[in-house]
Amino acid sequence: MSNSSRFETNKICCYAHPDAPLIEDYRAGDQICSECGLVVGDRVIDVGSEWRTFSNEKAGNDPSRVGGPENPLLNGSDLSTMIGPGRGDASFDSFGVSKYQNRRTMSSSDRALINAFREINSMADRINLPKTIVDRANNLFKQVHDGKNLKGRANDAIASACLYIACRQEGVPRTFKEICAVSKISKKEIGRCFKLILKALETSVDLITTGDFMSRFCSNLGLPNMVQRAATHIARKAVELDIVPGRSPISVAAAAIYMASQASEDKRSQKEIGDIAGVADVTIRQSYKLMYPHAVKLFPEDFKFATPIDQLPQM
Amino acid sequence: MATAIQENGINSLSNGNLSHKVDEQNSSSPSEQSESIVKSEETTADNSETPEIDIVINNVVCSFSVRCHLNLRQIALHGSNVEYRRENGMITMKLRKPYTTASMWSSGKITCTGATSEPQAKVAARRYARCLQKLGFKTKFNNFRVVNVLGTCSMPFAIKITAFSERFKEHAEYEPELHPGVTYKLYNPKATLKIFSTGSITVTAPSVADVQAAIEHIFPLVYEFRKERTKEDILALQLKQRGVKRKRSFTHIDIEEQDYEEHFGDTSDEENYGSDESWD
Numbered sequence: 001m002s003n004s005s006r007f008e009t010n011k012i013c014c015y016a017h018p019d020a021p022l023i024e025d026y027r028a029g030d031q032i033c034s035e036c037g038l039v040v041g042d043r044v045i046d047v048g049s050e051w052r053t054f055s056n057e058k059a060g061n062d063p064s065r066v067g068g069p070e071n072p073l074l075n076g077s078d079l080s081t082m083i084g085p086g087r088g089d090a091s092f093d094s095f096g097v098s099k100y101q102n103r104r105t106m107s108s109s110d111r112a113l114i115n116a117f118r119e120i121n122s123m124a125d126r127i128n129l130p131k132t133i134v135d136r137a138n139n140l141f142k143q144v145h146d147g148k149n150l151k152g153r154a155n156d157a158i159a160s161a162c163l164y165i166a167c168r169q170e171g172v173p174r175t176f177k178e179i180c181a182v183s184k185i186s187k188k189e190i191g192r193c194f195k196l197i198l199k200a201l202e203t204s205v206d207l208i209t210t211g212d213f214m215s216r217f218c219s220n221l222g223l224p225n226m227v228q229r230a231a232t233h234i235a236r237k238a239v240e241l242d243i244v245p246g247r248s249p250i251s252v253a254a255a256a257i258y259m260a261s262q263a264s265e266d267k268r269s270q271k272e273i274g275d276i277a278g279v280a281d282v283t284i285r286q287s288y289k290l291m292y293p294h295a296v297k298l299f300p301e302d303f304k305f306a307t308p309i310d311q312l313p314q315m
Numbered sequence: 316m317a318t319a320i321q322e323n324g325i326n327s328l329s330n331g332n333l334s335h336k337v338d339e340q341n342s343s344s345p346s347e348q349s350e351s352i353v354k355s356e357e358t359t360a361d362n363s364e365t366p367e368i369d370i371v372i373n374n375v376v377c378s379f380s381v382r383c384h385l386n387l388r389q390i391a392l393h394g395s396n397v398e399y400r401r402e403n404g405m406i407t408m409k410l411r412k413p414y415t416t417a418s419m420w421s422s423g424k425i426t427c428t429g430a431t432s433e434p435q436a437k438v439a440a441r442r443y444a445r446c447l448q449k450l451g452f453k454t455k456f457n458n459f460r461v462v463n464v465l466g467t468c469s470m471p472f473a474i475k476i477t478a479f480s481e482r483f484k485e486h487a488e489y490e491p492e493l494h495p496g497v498t499y500k501l502y503n504p505k506a507t508l509k510i511f512s513t514g515s516i517t518v519t520a521p522s523v524a525d526v527q528a529a530i531e532h533i534f535p536l537v538y539e540f541r542k543e544r545t546k547e548d549i550l551a552l553q554l555k556q557r558g559v560k561r562k563r564s565f566t567h568i569d570i571e572e573q574d575y576e577e578h579f580g581d582t583s584d585e586e587n588y589g590s591d592e593s594w595d
Contacts, residue, residue: 176492191493204484207477208491242542245473246512248491 014038071117075110116141116159123163126182127174137166140197149200153193157185161193168205173212175250177278210235210253213277217253220276221268223261226304231260233300234291241297244290254279255287259295262313265306270315285315370530372523374429374465375436381423381444381454390419394450408443415439419447423454426462433461433523463519466526470514470534472541479510479540504528510537513552514544 014020014033022031022040031041093099117138124134140162144150150158160183167174180187198204211232218228235256238244244252254277261268270281270288277284291298295309387406391399398407406419415429415436425443430436440459448454476497480489487510489497496511506520506529516533520526544552 191490195488195490207480207489239477242475245542246476246495248495250492 012041014040075113112155113142113145116145116155119156119159120163123160123179123182127178129163129167133163133166133170133172136169137162140165140201143201144197147200150193150196153196154185154189156183157189157193158197159183160185160190161197164190164194165197165203165205168208171212173208175213175278208249210239210249210256213250213253214257217257217273217276221257221261221272223257223266223268224264227257227260227264227266230264230300230303231257234259234298237298238291238294241294243294244287247287247290248279250277251279251283251287252291253277254284255291256298258284258288259291259298259312263299263303263305263307263309267307288315368468368470368530368534370466370468370518370527372431372464372466372526374463375431375433375461375523376426376428376463376465377430377433377436377440377459377461378424378426379440379444379459380457381425381447381452382457383423383453383455385419385421385423385447385452387419387421390447390450394446408446410439410442410446412442413439417443419443433464436461461522463521464523464526465517465519466523466530467515467517468530470516470537470541472538473514473544474510474512474537475540475542476510476512479537482540483536499533501529501532504532508533 012031013022014036016038017033017035020033020035023034024031030039032039091099120137120141121134124137137159141159144158144162160179163183164174164176164179167179176187176190179190183190214228214232214235218231223231231253235249235253238252238256239249244255254273257277258268258270258273261273270284273279274281274284292312292314295312299305299309385406387399387404390406390408391397394406394408396409396411399405400407404420408417408419409415410417413430413435415427417425417427417439419425425440427436427440427443430439437459441456444454444456476489480487480497483499486501487497487499494509496509499508499510500506501508504520504525506518506525508529509517510533516530516537518526518529520529
């Protein structure tokens, strides 16, 4: 165990490999060098949270456990104590009303934050978003909340916009309509908050592409992998050749899926695709009309046509 | 690739729109109309074929004060062409001659919108003040300023807006789900431009000169991302222009005429099916 006072290194490191990261083994309480396996620190006390939760009816009321993990990044970390609900006879006064009712003002400054996090969590849960996106959205909300220039806006709107931005930043964008479906805020308001947040945090996001949505739309429609790959290729080629100028990438993606599905065995109607993608079927029709004349160039070379190109619907 | 631009005054097009002729030739022909803003601005043109862009001013919003308290109820009862909305607390008055709409508050502040040029806006503002004077208020004409000017223009080429928005990430904002155009914010003439893939650009700026300066500024940037218009695009543009003019005389859309045009191209004389309007 070498204790060095140089700035760049950790205080504890393996003497043979000072640059190797140390791996912590919680079960034994060791810190192990990742290069040679030398146990560097021992009897390290575990400061992590209780990770075993018993699922009985009185979940959360078990007084012998320390409770859930703190949310240190996102809350005031005020280390306040809450008065728990009373049990036993002493905590009820003569009318049967519980004494010590003070559970309300636990952290008034962060009440909005906690509500928003709960809202983000429930929204993300409805569309099955992973925890990384939820965490990123929470972080964004915290930053926006601290900045205070969007203070007048509804917290739910800001939460929805943060969720949208988090999905974009993680590289798996969701359309505004998909976020609308799990939120009670209108698309217009989410769009406005989105622009305001980008300005407030001074970030920017990448442009959406057609390929980001292909796998989701195709699997929701139950299309096989071949059709999905063909649709991705068609949409990408259409944007490259710029035959659909000014059309939203979602509409182009929907029209590409339509074209690919009509050329294969699993045909889908424009209405079904419009339902899944959140575009009107006339919009799909418009984009399809632009893409149809160039159909030969758009399909991939190794595509097996169940319906040849000249028999594709012209609508 | 900058354009040399000089204003020649206002020529009125036959569809009733006024346009500033933005011309790169240095001809300084005197304008017949009295309402003309003659300013000459030249930027050096590198190539000989500098194009001509028409900037059409669609809306001028101005604001002024009459410096006396207005009794909105009295105006609503005795004025003509007024509308009083109590929940907003303002009067809306419309004028026929410069076709404008004014919002008036009881403090005496008035916002006038709908004018198509700055002098017109001033005339309209004075007319509103005069109208209020006739209703019995001691009005003065104070603090007239043009707040916002909306102008549109159309480039002779189409624009690749995706590439454009990637190149100018600091100023441009493009969200295809929210709006089909790129919003480009300029800071030195303070202006907001909306650039569409068809080549049309709308500019909102605090004054007409700023609109012009903004277009001059954006032209070389947009020229870099030009895309030649295909035949279908040109046809679609012509159809749209004709469709706008046709809406005034016909009550239905003639599908046969559109097909006719698609097949036979530009046959403007033959399509004059008894309409009194003259094409340009």
